Amino acid sequence: MSNKDDLKTQFLEALTHTTRALSGDENLRVTFQHEEGSRDPNEGVKTLTLPALPAHLTPRDMALLTGIADQKAFMFRYGWPDKLQMSLSLDAGTYHDVIEPLEKARVQHRGISDYAGTKAHLDLINTFEAQRNANKGSDVPMGYVLSLKLAEQQGRRxxxxxxxxxxxxxxxLTPEVKDCLKHAPNHLGNEKEQVRAYSELLSILGLSEQENQQPPSQAGDSKQEEQEQEQEQQSADGASDSQQEDRESTAQQGETGDAEEDANEQNETQADQSDQGEGDQKTHPGYGDEDATGSEPYTRKFDATTKAEKLVTHSELMRLKERFKNVTSGNRGLVAQLAVKLQRFLLAQARMGWRFDQEEGLLDPKKITQIVTSSEPRPYRVPKPQQERDTVVTLLVDNSGSMRGRPIEMAATSADVLARTLERCGVKVEVLGFTTQTWKGGQSxxxxxxxxxxxxxxxxxDLLHVIYKEADASYRSAKPAFSVMLADDLLKENIDGEGLVWAYNRLLKRSEKRKILLVISDGAPVDYATDKHNESNYLDTHLxxxxxxxxxxxxxxxxxxxxxxxxxxxxxxxxxxxxxxxLGQALIERMVYLFSPHDRTPKDIEKDIRKKLKK
Incomplete structure (x- = not known):
């Protein structure tokens, strides 16, 4: 056997083991096509088939083959093609042309998040695919166009x-298609939500099999649901800006195409009502005057407040920590530089006092004459210990679905650096997040x-309030929790008013004299189930x-x-x-503003902020 053949054999063995590991199935059979057009074998054993190898294997061939293997392995690990095709009632052609490219984009994004080492080879596959379609103009397959848009929405450059x-x-890409793809990443975390998101997209494209074979009763229910949604959207249009519309669209996708299921669910639960009694009565807010707004949840018994680490398993936390390290590496330098400037500013603002009339220390210029005139001169002074700042800062982060991607990455990075910086300056910091446990309302x-x-x-x-760092916890002990903000299934809907009350009440229990609450959000409060069944702008008014x-x-x-x-x-x-x-610079500027002397007007202070940060 020649050296080239030996190298080829070693490469194939390594590729087989790596592919099997990435797929998550140690029994997966990895084979290669030896004839053009041959199909993947399917004899009851899970098989992953890779393209036939060229006679002369070059480094580029090996890189491309590795990328293809990684992509197919992630399809095995994160995808469910057979069940998905069956759930969508699609023929093989439509699935292959439209859904499969989207699935490749979805699993590739998740795979790179969990296994950053695969990025280079997958990028090469993406480049190769783009070059193959570069000169087709408007004849590029629609599925490929959709996959590019989805990849862009997921944060790939x-x-x-x-x-x-x-x-x-x-x-x-019609406005309806763009809107659907814009919020698609929020609904691709589990099989049920994935089917709904893809069903909506297929319906918009006119490719839904069920759409053309809809029973009369279901068609009536769907029409009624469509009219209700149209009325709600018109109401929202008159009362909120375009950003709020985007956030409502995010939540609505969890409801799209689900009218018949909701109707059946309601009939079943009402049939059992005689056994269950009147249900849970409304509970009062219990927040005191700060929430005396006339707003009450239907029930609080399903709400949860938890530490971030408890939301993920140990292995998931390890993966998220690695991902946090990767996605924030480019951001950390900028934010850290700003944090250094903030730290210098805070330390400069802390005036050092003196203890006078000391027997030793630094000579006090005002007491020089005592050396000659006094029999017991005490002409020295020593610095007083610096007084700690009697301040606590709470950073409250919106953990809604629309924060996914770049916004939540920057929020996590900024929270990390801000907590570390303020701790060095003697300022207590608490980092909290607010979201919901489910889409569509959950148990409530x-x-x-x-x-x-x-x-x-x-x-x-059902509310989910997350504690990333308690005020008394050290930065070192809380640091791993910041990576949990990047968890794919954490970010859902946002009920800002109650999140704000929760953070506020935690601050009131603190003994520090000065209390600061800083909120980071990317939109108006939106919870589809709540908005749908209450008066217009219910959550907005409460906030x-x-x-x-x-x-x-x-x-x-x-x-x-x-x-x-x-x-x-x-x-x-x-x-x-x-x-x-x-975001990093904005946070630092807010902190500089907060710790500036307040004997000047806010306008004067704002003018000085930029000057201080440039020095």
């Missing part, structure tokens, strides 16, 4: 060739249905009332940073940034 393909085919909504669906039920979703009460009491200094969303219409002290990459 497209190559110039891929961007050009999207630009040439932008007329094929089911309880409401069981009770006969009374009018104006209040909040209908405004909570903010008003907190600002009126003046026990806590309340500030906000909006990402692509003008939060100044809610908060008196707020700033809006358009690019998530600006």
């Amino acid at each position: 497209l190559t110039s060739v891929e961007e050009r393909i999207l630009k040439v085919n932008k007329h094929r 909504r089911l309880d409401w249905i069981s009770a006969g669906s009374p009018d104006n039920p209040g909040r209908l979703n 405004r009332d909570v903010i008003h009460n907190i600002e009126k009491k003046k026990q806590v200094e309340l500030l906000a940073i909006g990402i692509g969303h003008d939060v100044r219409r809610y908060y008196r002290h707020a700033v809006t940034i358009e690019d998530p990459s600006q």
